Amino acid sequence: MSAAAKPGLMADSVKDAAVAALLVAVLGFFFFALRTDIGTGGLDLTYRWGLWFIAIAIAFGGRLLLNLFVFKTSRPITGGMSISIPEGVMSGIGRVLGPVLLLIALTLPFIVMAVYPDRDRQFIDLAILIMTYVMLGWGLNIVVGLAGLLDLGYVAFYAVGAYSFALLAQYFQIGFWTALPLAGLLAAVWGIILGYPVLRLRGDYLAIVTLAFGEIIRVVLLNWYEFTGGPDGISGIPKPSFFGLDFSRTGGFAEFFGLDYDSIHRFIYLYYIILILALITNFVTLRLRKLPIGRAWEALREDEIACRSLGINTTNTKLTAFSIGAMFGGLAGSFFATRQGFISPESFTFLESAIILAIVVLGGLGSQIGVVIASVVMIGGIEILRNLGFLKEIFGPDFEPTQYRMLIFGLAMVLIMVWKPRGIISSRNPSAVYKERKKISSDMVAQGEGH
């Protein structure tokens, strides 16, 4: 471990760190050292040599430390972190993990209210957000993880669901619970309409066409001012009611059950709605995997030509996957609309599709638990940045942690993928088994090839 034990380690590391520092110096020169700003009479150029030198120093120091202790030593200190867990224990944890997470999810609002009574609203709101992404991830998992169709425009169906409900509410005064199935249905129909012409495309081509569809829908929503309100969006979307009781101050839920009025009730109610919707998504997926159609999806993912030879109608199989995935996207969109009370095309950009796909892939394609873990890590993780007020005391009052949110998100996407290309959960449960039920490595499963 020490430098003496391995001659040349120090020299190697320093040389390598110097290269890294040089690279940062070159890359960062026009971004750290120079900055253009709108000033009087055109653009002003300001010089920030200090920032540039700090960036170079950080690159040099960081790389040197990584080299000395992780990359180039024979016994990296991170070696202690990867504890090898016996297989029996791991599968035991796997069996317990699902029910434990479910139990936590079911009781979460009350845990939060007991532990953080002063910030419960914020935490439950975050839980609702994470749960929405879990549901979207599970919906997309049907398309990408099971059927192997790479969809980069999933947000289109999210948007269809949200706008369906908002427009139905605006023009026909339809409430959330009536509109929800309609929105799901409309999204599924759109899934078929958009899916039918493109499903014979393969892999990346399918990805880029779905991306194009997502953008087309967004641009239409943005420009069809008379119908959708264009960039102004739609506001005043009704809140969901509890068997006809709404969550208003008088004559609502609280009064009926003899409780003191508290706005937290509505948040808890919203949380349970999205939890149930997500669990339905999960349940339907798990059941479908045991039906012929689910088996056909997975067979299609593994080998399309073999499927065709065996007489599976690939078009119909792909279309069902696409439309069922779209339906859950639509339901989630409807929920998003009612939760926000306001929607605009701003919420349905390509970035949203990328985030959902990232959650599915980072969690481990086809793994239901993986989606949950990835949502909590990625969405919860970046939300934590909002609460890092203490950093302001270190870096000065101008330091705004939230502006680094997406930068960190992107870096995390790259790092997790490089670290575990098959996602955080790297084992799969095969749907069909020969003799005994066992987990297999995800390397043995075709993923997102989109035949």
Next chain:
Amino acid sequence: MEYFLQQLINGLTLGSIYGLIAIGYTMVYGIIGMINFAHGDIFMVGSFIALATFLALVAIGISALPLILFITLLVAMLFTSAWGWTVERLAYRPLRGSFRLAPLITAIGMSIVLQNFVQITQGARVKPLPPQIQGGVTLIEGVTENGTIAVQLSYMQMIIIATTLALMIGFSLLISKTSLGRSQRACEQDQKMAALLGVNVDRTISLTFVMGAALAAVAGFMFLLLYGVIDFYIGFLAGVKAFTAAVLGGIGSLPGAMLGGLLIGLIEVFWSGYFSVEYKDVAAFSILVIVLIFMPSGLLGKPEVEKV
């Protein structure tokens, strides 16, 4: 007629820019079969580097405009290439041989990183640069009932079209005549075999990214000069359109990328000129969808063979 000609010229100018970006997509797709999603953002990085260089050169007191433009072009190409190389080294090389979705996700991640990095270091507001090259020649002057209408070919447009042409010719020679071009084509056909025959595959792939980034930097600089406004988000739309151009021309084919770029530029300009400006992006995306459905191998591409 005059209006049509004017739109034609404008479309060709815009198309040249798309074509230059499309070459980066098509080369990378040809050689490693992945959509380099971050390429649009490399283009954006290139335009920011060009802007800063331009202002710095003006600030240190160089007054000859052609000299400034030339140095800016070189600096932008050089530094943007470094970005292209780094992105490949960090996000794609570790995943070579992994399953197909992994590099696509890292590419999207890199795209998010680049956008936000530029937004944080350079600010979110747009950067306007007043037009540097003014004037032009009037080709035709026509008389209509509303007055005269002139077909203008500005010096700016001439420079853009001429530079693109020169780069295209130089680039085709590079691919067809040099040993680098030969190893690139070898890697495109069969990486394993190329490696066995002594081609340094990793280096070749890196150089592909470097060349793509250099051309994207040229496109970024021209975009800056032509429109005079850039921000950290221009890469996404330009990237998708350039990718559309690459697909339209037949992915993997260099002349195809250029042709596709010109067509997309023309379609966009004519659509804005004759129908509606709001839906010009829809027009470009619809073309992408239609081409992929009915002609998946593009105009000049080779049809994909399905292997069992």
